[in-house]
Amino acid sequence: MKFGTIAAMAWRNIWRNRRRTLVTLASMVFGTFLAILMTGMGDATYGKMIDMAARMGNGHVTVQHPMQVQAPAPKRYISGVGALAKQLRADPQVVAALPRISGQMMVAAAGESRGAMVIGIDPTAENEDTLSALGSISEGKLFAADDKRGIVLGADLARHLGVKLGRKVVYTLTDRHGEVFSGLGRVRGLVKTGTSSVDGGLCLLPIDVLRRALGYGPDDATLVAVLAADQRHTHGIAARLRHLENPTRSVLTWHQTMAELAGFIDMKLSGAAFMEGLLMLLIAAGIFNALFVSVMERLPEFGILSAIGWGRGQLFALVMLESLWMALVGLGLSAVVTAWPYWKLSTDGFDLSAKMGEGAEVANMMMDSQFYVRIHPEHLAFIVVAVVIATLTSGLLPAYKAGTVNPVDAIKLV
């Protein structure tokens, strides 16, 4: 008997009990639909979070001193960053590689003083695409390239210090030798992002000013932030850059430099994986039930087929092909049902402001209440394969039952 003949018979068999098949297909479609939308929402949301986090200062990949994460200190800097950044930019998936200095300092004005996080940047190389705070300058603007006195402060920090645009502040830090250094800055711009840690604690200084303050040479920095075109390339880029590591510099991903965010996303992803597992189980249980009942009902028929010369393998294949057809029809229907809502949610998104207000702070970032659904192709492929595997797995026992039918007993049921 030809494979095609068995496949054709399997096709007709799945429509014998139309109602049961449709109910089973409905549960498959429901499960697949939810899995795609959930995964797509996670992909879009976490992708956006990761990109936002990368633009807060460290990049998707960070090259810095190996001890900077555990024990940040001005003495742990790296040298030769100009050439290094050039090498990093040579990677095809890298869109920017920016030497920066990050650290802690005190900012004081008129008797008030506050601790702050400082980032030293090259104003000619940076913009809101490389450092998100630059997109949130609510008053004034970023210091110019030749501005040796310029400083940008978080809006809340400035308010606490009681300073306005154009006023002077004194910043104090320890240099690479542990000596105290004080400098004078004039406030050129104020940053208001809505995130308390930024608005209440961020200072931006020209990198060359900070180099001098810390006693660094003109080609030294604490880190080089690497931005990827797509956050999913992070690990690939990091792996390719691994050869640049040496005892004084290591290549880290955002997973390592932003452990809190990584933990949050990993937790969300394992929650989603659990839900998706449940959905696959739902699909598998539906198919298993439908196939098992239908095989049990047809045992006399399988008995007769076995009597007239069908082999065990052929009967097994018949039922497995029935479950394969179910998988294919189920996936086809899922595609039809999912297409429009998916398109709508990927282009317009949906607004959760009723539930979460105008936004919510997650891992020191302001998340917008507009959510989108955009699934990564590899995740879609994974779901499709999972549905096929769930379906085929649930066909195994029914197919085995059909294959090992005992004609004498089965026909006696008649």
Place this chain on the structure above:
Amino acid sequence: MSGPIVALKGVTKTYQQGAIEVHALRGLDLEVQPGEFTALSGPSGSGKSTALNLIGGLDTPTAGGVHVDGHDLGALSRKALSDLRRDRIGFVFQAYNLVPVLTAAENAEMVLALQGVPEKERRQRVVALLDEVGLGGMADRRPDELSGGQQQRVAIARAIASEPAVVLADEPTANVDSATAEMLLDLMQKLNAERGVTFLFSTHDPRVMARAGRIVHLVDGRVERDERRDG
């Protein structure tokens, strides 16, 4: 080659039902010659179905030997037995013979398809055969569009399509009315006479027995009477 097509020697079949042993066959000896038209008769529980299942290679005897078409069934592997059923034995059951989602022609050509006969050839053979069993023009009907008697005719067509050595039929007329039973008997007799198909069937019905060329009467798992009539 002109030995018997079916030969049973000292066949016993004992079922274990809990602590009780049920002796379905107690030393059955039976030979069927090519071209015979034989009815197995006997009261309910006398072992007719058991005997047909053993001959069809669907079950194995507790003791004794079963030979079909020169093969000792006890010596065959499951696969070889399955192939022997496909190639040398035709089966007609009491009910549920046909696959409901296949047409009359597709059901009738099932065994030929299993044997790998090319589609065109088997369709030609089967359409002619359906004509012969009185189902001309019904090749494309599904079983639920056929009467009980017509369905049994399709089953008979399937059983003889590959020209088996013997057709085994366990109460083929039990589920149809007596007029239909008469017509099925007419058909089987015609195929026996014209094509020389060997039939071995079981029945309770005295009118069916009256049509047989040979009646093997079973009682308690043994042959009580073996009547041959020349027709």
